[in-house]
Amino acid sequence: MAEAKKESKVLLEAKDVSEVFGGLKAVSDFNFYINKGELVGLIGPNGAGKTTAFNLFTGVYQPTTGEITFGGKSIVGLKPYQITQRGVARTFQNIRLFSELTVLDNVKIAFHDHVKYGVLEAVLRVGRYYKEEERIEQEALKLLDIFHLKDKAGELAKNLPYGAQRRLEIARALAAGPKLLLLDEPAAGMNPQETQELMEMIRWIRKKFGLTVLLIEHDMNLVMGICERIYVLEYGMVIASGTPEEVQKDPEVIRAYLGGEG
Amino acid sequence: MDKFSGMKYLKKNDAVLLGFAIVLFALLQGLISGKVLSSFWQLNVLIIGINIIMAVSLNLINGYTGQFSLGHAGFMAVGAYVGVVLTTNFHAPFVVALLAGGLSAAFLGFLIGIPTLRLNGDYLAIATLGLGEIIRIVIMNIEYVGGAAGFKGIPHHTNFAWVFWLTVIALFFIKNFVNSTHGRACLAIRENEIAAESMGINTTKYKVLAFAIGAGFAGIAGGLFAHCFYLISPNSFTFMASFNYLIMVVMGGMGSITGSIAGAFVVTFLSAALASWPEFRMIIYALALIFLMFYRPQGLFGYMEITSMRPLNRIFGRPGEKKEGGRTDG
Ligand SMILES: Nc1ncnc2c1ncn2[C@@H]1O[C@H](COP(=O)(O)OP(=O)(O)OP(=O)(O)O)[C@@H](O)[C@H]1O
Ligand SMILES: [Mg+2]
Numbered sequence: 001m002a003e004a005k006k007e008s009k010v011l012l013e014a015k016d017v018s019e020v021f022g023g024l025k026a027v028s029d030f031n032f033y034i035n036k037g038e039l040v041g042l043i044g045p046n047g048a049g050k051t052t053a054f055n056l057f058t059g060v061y062q063p064t065t066g067e068i069t070f071g072g073k074s075i076v077g078l079k080p081y082q083i084t085q086r087g088v089a090r091t092f093q094n095i096r097l098f099s100e101l102t103v104l105d106n107v108k109i110a111f112h113d114h115v116k117y118g119v120l121e122a123v124l125r126v127g128r129y130y131k132e133e134e135r136i137e138q139e140a141l142k143l144l145d146i147f148h149l150k151d152k153a154g155e156l157a158k159n160l161p162y163g164a165q166r167r168l169e170i171a172r173a174l175a176a177g178p179k180l181l182l183l184d185e186p187a188a189g190m191n192p193q194e195t196q197e198l199m200e201m202i203r204w205i206r207k208k209f210g211l212t213v214l215l216i217e218h219d220m221n222l223v224m225g226i227c228e229r230i231y232v233l234e235y236g237m238v239i240a241s242g243t244p245e246e247v248q249k250d251p252e253v254i255r256a257y258l259g260g261e262g
Numbered sequence: 263m264d265k266f267s268g269m270k271y272l273k274k275n276d277a278v279l280l281g282f283a284i285v286l287f288a289l290l291q292g293l294i295s296g297k298v299l300s301s302f303w304q305l306n307v308l309i310i311g312i313n314i315i316m317a318v319s320l321n322l323i324n325g326y327t328g329q330f331s332l333g334h335a336g337f338m339a340v341g342a343y344v345g346v347v348l349t350t351n352f353h354a355p356f357v358v359a360l361l362a363g364g365l366s367a368a369f370l371g372f373l374i375g376i377p378t379l380r381l382n383g384d385y386l387a388i389a390t391l392g393l394g395e396i397i398r399i400v401i402m403n404i405e406y407v408g409g410a411a412g413f414k415g416i417p418h419h420t421n422f423a424w425v426f427w428l429t430v431i432a433l434f435f436i437k438n439f440v441n442s443t444h445g446r447a448c449l450a451i452r453e454n455e456i457a458a459e460s461m462g463i464n465t466t467k468y469k470v471l472a473f474a475i476g477a478g479f480a481g482i483a484g485g486l487f488a489h490c491f492y493l494i495s496p497n498s499f500t501f502m503a504s505f506n507y508l509i510m511v512v513m514g515g516m517g518s519i520t521g522s523i524a525g526a527f528v529v530t531f532l533s534a535a536l537a538s539w540p541e542f543r544m545i546i547y548a549l550a551l552i553f554l555m556f557y558r559p560q561g562l563f564g565y566m567e568i569t570s571m572r573p574l575n576r577i578f579g580r581p582g583e584k585k586e587g588g589r590t591d592g
């Protein structure tokens with residue numbers, strides 16, 4: 001562990017978190033933190049508990065034991081939408097787009113919490129309705145532009161190629177206006193060139209939106225290339241953490257994970 | 263200008279739709295006042311309008327929000343009975359009775375929605391079916407409203423103008439709701455509840471809201487329905503009636519307002535034309551549904567609106583956008 005954490009900078013923190021499914025400990029004694037502005041990677045073999053950790057951070061699962069704080073306040077017990085409203089947005093390993101809706105509507109939906117008109121204004125089309133609709137549409141198109149999806153705005157999400165669907169998931173997550181962005185295997189199924197472009201995009205949006213990013217990834221080039229710090233999970237436990245160089249040299253990691261790849 | 267920018271086309275579309283409604287009203291009112299339509303078909307014109315309100319409000323729950331309600335006739339009954347009690351026993355103005363009926367049904371929908379909308383799919387369908395029946399049976403046991411024999415002496419307030427303009431209001435209400443951030447929240451729930459929740463949408467709130475709005479319009483439709491007749495009885499609001507409205511929605515397309523209008527038309531017309539052969543009616547319904555499920559399981563219109571199809575998309579489309587399908591405003 002190279003870097004000592006400084007309390008005031010910590011954005012998300014997990015203390016001794018465990019998650020038990022029946023008899024299976026998917027995550028156990030999980031200790032984790034991410035500082036504001038950091039780009040951290042979460043790696044580990046299949047079934048190590050990475051997605052479970054995301055589900056715990058976003059309120060999809062409640063921890064069996066332990067504490068999770070965001071911005072210094074506990075988020076245990078909150079519903080997923082409440083956690084999103086506090087500033088955590090995510091993508092899904094198994095893509096979960098609104099597939100029968102257009103690409104543009106997928107992004108517009110994620111602005112939901114930032115739209116300032118009520119049900120009556122919407123139904124009567126008075127007040128802020130037109131102005132707000134215009135604003136979200138423009139902002140949604142800007143996001144689509146960043147992810148090279150603007151010319152696909154009118155298409156149904158289900159008709160996009162796989163790589164484009166993954167990019168749309170990130171665009172949609174950004175529309176929710178997060179401080180912390182959680183990406184679950186964003187490069188899965190992408191070819192090396194697409195992966196390279198994605199790395200650039202992640203770097204770029206992070207700067208542009210002042211984001212903190214946590215990503216799960218199997219692609220070692222991507223992880224080692226852009227992450228400042230890495231946590232390695234195995235059987236639900238953190239077996240190593242530190243900079244990419246430290247993690248790569250760690251004997252436990254070589255045994256458990258990288259060893260298989262030579 | 264960007265091809266997507268500008269919300270002016272929305273105002274233009276609304277103006278065109280309203281203009282169309284005024285012309286249609288004048289035409290139909292002319293046919294009715296000129297006694298071109300027999301009294302049987304005059305009544306059926308009213309029933310078509312009422313059924314459109316029922317179908318489009320059920321579509322908000324089942325089609326747009328992706329929940330499965332099978333008790334819509336129960337909310338219609340609430341609106342009907344609250345309405346007739348107010349007009350007949352308290353001589354309240356018709357508009358007050360309709361509003362009170364709609365609000366009562368919406369409030370009941372809200373109360374019932376909170377616990378039941380936690381259920382998913384088949385369980386929700388069974389729960390709402392049961393609740394619809396409970397509402398009917400409760401009414402059947404209230405002596406004050408005539409019990410099983412029905413409520414007599416209802417003033418004949420419902421006319422073509424009431425039905426037509428309330429149908430137009432219901433259609434605009436639901437169209438505008440669906441094309442707003444609140445309606446999009448409902449669509450997101452239908453498409454993927456976990457993703458919707460992860461995008462900051464309070465899914466429980468929007469399910470209950472859609473359910474209450476749907477129930478409210480069913481209540482208004484109930485008030486209109488009841489004041490077409492001298493007598494109403496709980497038998498008008500059985501599970502079979504709920505099923506009828508579901509057929510309209512499924513036939514027309516879950517998630518299409520145009521579809522609900524078409525479904526209400528087809529089903530009402532079939533029922534009326536085959537009124538003297540009720541057993542044929544059920545066979546034709548069944549055959550039509552089987553045929554539809556084989557060849558067009560998404561319903562006549564799927565998710566599409568007529569305003570997004572050729573040649574009408576020239577009038578209604580976004581400026582510069584090609585329309586081949588998908589949901590649009592209008
Ligand atoms: N809802 C659940 N119920 C029961 N077991 C679960 C549940 N979710 C995850 N698990 C189990 O927990 C363990 C960790 O799963 P998780 O999805 O977190 O792994 P992962 O590290 O994301 O793996 P992958 O790289 O394959 O995505 C697995 O054994 C999985 O089967
Ligand atoms: Mg996973």
